Amino acid sequence: MKVFLVFLLFMASAQASILKAPPSFELKNKTVVFVDIKTISSKIKYDLGSSNASVETSIKFEQFSEGNPVFDLTAEETSVILNGESLALESTSLPNNTSTVKVLNKNLKPGVYQLSVTNKLTKNVRFLSDGVKSAFWMSDLSDRRYLEQYLPVNLEYDQYKMNFEVEILGTSKEHQIRTNGEVTEIAKNKFSVSFPEYFTASSIFFHLMPVGSFNEESFIYKSIDGREIPVTIYSAGSLSRYLSRTKQVLPELEADYGPFPHNSVTIYGAGSGGMEYCGATITSLSALGHELIHSYFARGIMPARGNAGWVDEAIASWRDSGYRQYSTRNLSTSRMAGHSIYRRTTDRNAYSKGARFMGFLDSKFSDAGGLRPFLKKFKEDRLFKPFLTREFQSDLEKHFGEDLTQEFDKYIYGAGKALHREEHGHNPFHPKLSEKQLFELL
Numbered sequence: 001m002k003v004f005l006v007f008l009l010f011m012a013s014a015q016a017s018i019l020k021a022p023p024s025f026e027l028k029n030k031t032v033v034f035v036d037i038k039t040i041s042s043k044i045k046y047d048l049g050s051s052n053a054s055v056e057t058s059i060k061f062e063q064f065s066e067g068n069p070v071f072d073l074t075a076e077e078t079s080v081i082l083n084g085e086s087l088a089l090e091s092t093s094l095p096n097n098t099s100t101v102k103v104l105n106k107n108l109k110p111g112v113y114q115l116s117v118t119n120k121l122t123k124n125v126r127f128l129s130d131g132v133k134s135a136f137w138m139s140d141l142s143d144r145r146y147l148e149q150y151l152p153v154n155l156e157y158d159q160y161k162m163n164f165e166v167e168i169l170g171t172s173k174e175h176q177i178r179t180n181g182e183v184t185e186i187a188k189n190k191f192s193v194s195f196p197e198y199f200t201a202s203s204i205f206f207h208l209m210p211v212g213s214f215n216e217e218s219f220i221y222k223s224i225d226g227r228e229i230p231v232t233i234y235s236a237g238s239l240s241r242y243l244s245r246t247k248q249v250l251p252e253l254e255a256d257y258g259p260f261p262h263n264s265v266t267i268y269g270a271g272s273g274g275m276e277y278c279g280a281t282i283t284s285l286s287a288l289g290h291e292l293i294h295s296y297f298a299r300g301i302m303p304a305r306g307n308a309g310w311v312d313e314a315i316a317s318w319r320d321s322g323y324r325q326y327s328t329r330n331l332s333t334s335r336m337a338g339h340s341i342y343r344r345t346t347d348r349n350a351y352s353k354g355a356r357f358m359g360f361l362d363s364k365f366s367d368a369g370g371l372r373p374f375l376k377k378f379k380e381d382r383l384f385k386p387f388l389t390r391e392f393q394s395d396l397e398k399h400f401g402e403d404l405t406q407e408f409d410k411y412i413y414g415a416g417k418a419l420h421r422e423e424h425g426h427n428p429f430h431p432k433l434s435e436k437q438l439f440e441l442l
């Protein structure tokens with residue numbers, strides 16, 4: 001008992017995020033275990049001579065129990081090395097076929113390790129006659145569409161410090177990177193980019209291009225907490241409406257939910273799309289408000305897994321509806337947070353049923369100030385700490401002093417019902433773009 005307690009305390013202090021990892025599982029004489037990545041350093045090279053891009057990554061990770069560690073990477077790896085030994089990452093289904101991950105073909109004892117992985121970078125890379133464009137576009141609607149498309153990372157529960165060294169070879173044309181990391185130009189066309197240690201596989205915004213590829217405007221936004229936040233907006237088209245909308249939305253969000261959580265704002269007015277990153281977005285004009293609130297809910301408070309993803313889409317969609325209130329008559333049952341613990345994507349019922357559930361809570365607790373003051377507190381208490389749906393529920397219950405088991409069981413966990421149809425329709429703010437459309441936005 002005592003040993004177990006000490007172990008728990010050690011785990012809590014060592015790294016809270018591993019506590020949100022899905023459980024280990026057995027597979028063909030193997031125990032597959034989830035790990036805690038400490039740091040990721042990637043050298044990203046674009047070579048115009050051969051029109052090839054590659055990534056060399058060093059991952060420092062800690063493993064807490066014996067087994068084969070899980071990572072993910074959908075790009076093709078060309079080498080995997082641990083302690084000088086050449087290994088492989090094997091595509092492996094998670095239980096109930098919820099998703100696929102890459103599992104190292106080596107059983108490891110608990111400890112700290114350094115893994116080196118080299119992979120090809122082909123997705124959303126376009127070589128031009130004298131330059132290159134490359135972006136790490138992501139999506140939360142399809143499985144395995146976060147940073148694992150470009151370099152090896154962990155699942156969304158884990159947070160770690162990431163550093164990129166980016167080099168463009170074979171051109172004298174000057175390049176730049178638009179990103180939510182801190183960029184240092186080491187030499188011409190050689191950059192170092194450093195990201196905060198709370199970033200996850202869904203946090204990074206990265207867009208490399210020759211200088212002058214887009215129209216751009218920047219301004220300083222004065223936050224309610226006194227910070228001067230640099231805002232950069234770029235687009236192939238006109239910037240004026242993105243500028244005026246941004247200047248409206250930021251003060252609106254700060255009035256409702258407190259200081260903007262990130263140190264900069266980057267907006268790519270692509271005219272289509274709609275995807276959120278930490279303090280950044282690629283968006284259409286109509287989705288701009290929706291994407292910016294995601295810097296609070298999704299990329300400020302962060303879902304630890306697919307079953308928690310509904311919360312931020314429900315909040316953002318509730319705002320889109322003008323914060324309408326609903327009664328139980330407007331609600332329908334769902335299991336938005338009742339899927340397999342291994343699931344990685346957001347249930348799309350969040351946009352409709354989830355948004356109405358937020359409007360229901362707002363109405364139910366309107367005498368106690370409604371939902372928005374709670375959400376502000378939720379963001380302050382849990383900023384940059386991956387959360388689970390049951391924590392959202394218990395924080396609500398504490399705040400309003402009322403048990404919500406029945407409501408969550410019926411409308412969120414889908415308890416007692418075997419089947420719930422999952423919606424597959426398009427959401428106007430997150431239209432699903434084809435690979436070709438995403439490539440064209442480079």
Ligand SMILES: [Zn+2]
Nearest residue numbers: 313316429430
């Ligand atoms: Zn959204």
